[in-house]
Structure formats: C-alpha cells, structure tokens
Amino acid sequence: MPVLIKVLGFSLTLTLGFTLVTNLLPQIEGEAPVEKTLDLGAFTEESFVALGEELFKGKGTCTLCHNDMGRAPDILKMNMVETANDRLADSRYQGDSKEAEAYLQESMRQPSLYVVKGFGKKGTNDSVSPMPAIDKPPIQLSEIEMNAVIAYMQAKDGNPVTVPLPSAEAVPTTTEEKQTTAPAPIAETAQEAIGQFGCTACHSILETESPVGPDLRTVGSRLSADEIRQSILEPNAVITEGYSPMMPGNFADKMRVKELEMIVQFLAEQIND
Numbered sequence: 577m578p579v580l581i582k583v584l585g586f587s588l589t590l591t592l593g594f595t596l597v598t599n600l601l602p603q604i605e606g607e608a609p610v611e612k613t614l615d616l617g618a619f620t621e622e623s624f625v626a627l628g629e630e631l632f633k634g635k636g637t638c639t640l641c642h643n644d645m646g647r648a649p650d651i652l653k654m655n656m657v658e659t660a661n662d663r664l665a666d667s668r669y670q671g672d673s674k675e676a677e678a679y680l681q682e683s684m685r686q687p688s689l690y691v692v693k694g695f696g697k698k699g700t701n702d703s704v705s706p707m708p709a710i711d712k713p714p715i716q717l718s719e720i721e722m723n724a725v726i727a728y729m730q731a732k733d734g735n736p737v738t739v740p741l742p743s744a745e746a747v748p749t750t751t752e753e754k755q756t757t758a759p760a761p762i763a764e765t766a767q768e769a770i771g772q773f774g775c776t777a778c779h780s781i782l783e784t785e786s787p788v789g790p791d792l793r794t795v796g797s798r799l800s801a802d803e804i805r806q807s808i809l810e811p812n813a814v815i816t817e818g819y820s821p822m823m824p825g826n827f828a829d830k831m832r833v834k835e836l837e838m839i840v841q842f843l844a845e846q847i848n849d
C-alpha cells in the first residue's frame with residue numbers, strides 16, 4: 577500500500593511537471609492539457625523551439641531589452657551562433673566556454689563574463705553587464721526553459737539545435753522549481769504583479785536591483801499616484817531625465833485594472849529607502 581501511494585505520488589508529480597511545462601507552449605488552447613502531459617515524446621525540436629520563442633518574448637523578458645531600441649544587442653536580428661563564436665575568439669572574453677551553446681548558456685547565467693562593447697553598466701568601462709542573471713529571481717528560468725531559449729536562438733537563423741530536449745530524468749527537479757515560480761494568472765498583491773510584469777528587470781524595487789530605469793524604491797517622493805499611473809500607461813508621455821524611452825508601452829493592454837491600481841498604490845507608498 578505505501579508503495580502504491582509512492583508510485584501514485586510520483587506520477588502525479590510527473591504529470592504536474594509536464595502540465596506546467598507544456599502549458600507554456602503556445603497554441604494548445606482548447607485542448608485538454610492533461611492529454612498531452614504524460615507524453616514524454618511531446619517535445620519535438622519544433623515545439624521546443626516554439627517554447628523558447630514564447631519564453632524569449634514573455635516570461636524570460638528578453639525582448640524588454642533585446643529589441644531595436646538600442647539598449648541591448650538586437651538578438652532577433654543577429655545570428656547568435658556566429659556571434660557567440662566571435663565572442664569566444666575575443667581576448668576580452670573571460671569565461672570557460674568552448675562552443676556557442678555554452679557561451680549562450682553562460683551569457684544568461686553570468687552576463688558579465690563578456691560585456692558587449694558600449695553596453696556595460698555606466699561607469700564600469702564595459703566590465704559589468706546590466707543584464708540580470710536569468711537563472712535567478714525575479715526571472716528565474718529553469719534549466720529546461722533556458723535550454724528552450726537557446727534552442728530558439730540557434731534555430732531562428734537555421735543553425736542546428738544542440739541542446740537536449742527535456743527527458744524524463746529532468747522532470748522531478750524542474751517540478752519543484754516550477755511549483756514555486758510558475759506565475760499566477762491574476763496577481764493577488766502588488767508585489768506579485770510587479771514580478772509578473774517584469775518591472776524588476778529594469779527597476780530597483782522589492783528585493784532586486786536594476787539600473788536600466790529609475791530607482792522605484794523612493795518613487796513616491798518624486799511622483800503622485802496619478803503621475804505613477806501615467807508613467808505605466810503611457811511611458812513615453814514624460815521621459816525621466818537621464819533615461820532612454822525604453823519602457824514597454826503595452827502594459828495598458830496587459831494589465832487588469834486591479835493589478836494596475838495595486839501597483840500604483842504600492843509605488844506611491846515607496847517614500848523612504
């Protein structure tokens with residue numbers, strides 16, 4: 577009997593893990609996700625690449641910075657395998673990677689091992705990257721998710737995909753990560769909403785620091801609630817001095833009123849350090 581319970585518990589964990597992973601896949605709406613969950617062969621190279629694209633543009637927050645606005649290299653327009661090989665051959669490269677896949681993996685975990693010229697943090701002479709570590713909060717992609725993103729960066733320019741597709745052995749560990757990090761559909765608190773909408777990728781707020789946008793830990797002393805609301809809904813109406821207009825303009829479409837108001841109120845209260 578205890579054995580049976582264990583077995584049941586294990587396959588439930590498996591099911592849950594795969595439900596969460598496959599739920600990230602685009603275009604499976606309308607089909608019961610449960611049917612897909614136990615099929616370990618469900619990840620083809622194509623669907624894994626599609627997952628990577630979804631993560632690149634969504635949860636991974638990569639396109640917040642990697643776009644054509646000039647604040648980070650425009651990965652969508654670059655062949656990242658060729659780029660990686662150039663970086664590896666550059667004397668400024670400080671990591672241990674020997675080939676492109678490892679370089680891309682390393683770029684996400686330790687961005688400062690190679691800082692693209694002109695893109696380093698201000699005043700560090702391109703020795704410190706402003707890019708957040710993708711395997712750490714708030715973004716915190718799992719191993720499988722980072723592999724999917726690499727698969728996407730490789731495949732989008734016709735390079736061979738070299739990362740492993742997720743296997744049964746990989747599941748139990750990612751299940752645990754997933755249970756704590758999978759975003760809730762509707763945020764219950766301001767903190768949760770700020771995490772979900774990726775504000776922390778660019779702003780110092782909550783427990784994280786980022787120099788891309790103004791520090792929000794004291795924003796309540798600079799701006800009224802109405803001004804904060806406008807900054808979120810129409811980021812380019814007023815550009816904070818010393819910063820470039822790179823805050824996404826589509827939060828108005830993505831946020832529910834409740835989420836917006838929770839964030840506005842929370843930020844308006846950020847007065848002291």
Ligand code: HEC
Pocket residue numbers: 632636637638639640641642647648649651659660663680683684687688690691692695696705706707708710725777778788
């Ligand atoms: C807050 C902004 C920001 C976010 C979010 C961000 N990056 Fe970056 N990234 C940068 C900047 C700036 C650089 C250039 C400086 C450097 O080399 O680290 C960079 C560099 C890179 C490089 C190396 C590029 C090269 O030419 O060698 C890769 C690869 C990369 N990012 C991938 C990603 C991926 C994948 C994601 C999402 C999972 C992501 N980044 C999220 C800002 C960001």
Ligand code: HEC
Pocket residue numbers: 640641770773774775776777778779788789790795798799804807808811812814815816819820821822823824827839843
């Ligand atoms: C891709 C980076 C990025 C993301 C993501 C981002 N911001 Fe910003 N934000 C900026 C930059 C850069 C500025 C300053 C330039 C400007 O005013 O548009 C800014 C300005 C602001 C301001 C005005 C601050 C001041 O002191 O003037 C507020 C408030 C703000 N952002 C809130 C948010 C919230 C809330 C989120 C998440 C829902 C968010 N931002 C997401 C980059 C970003």
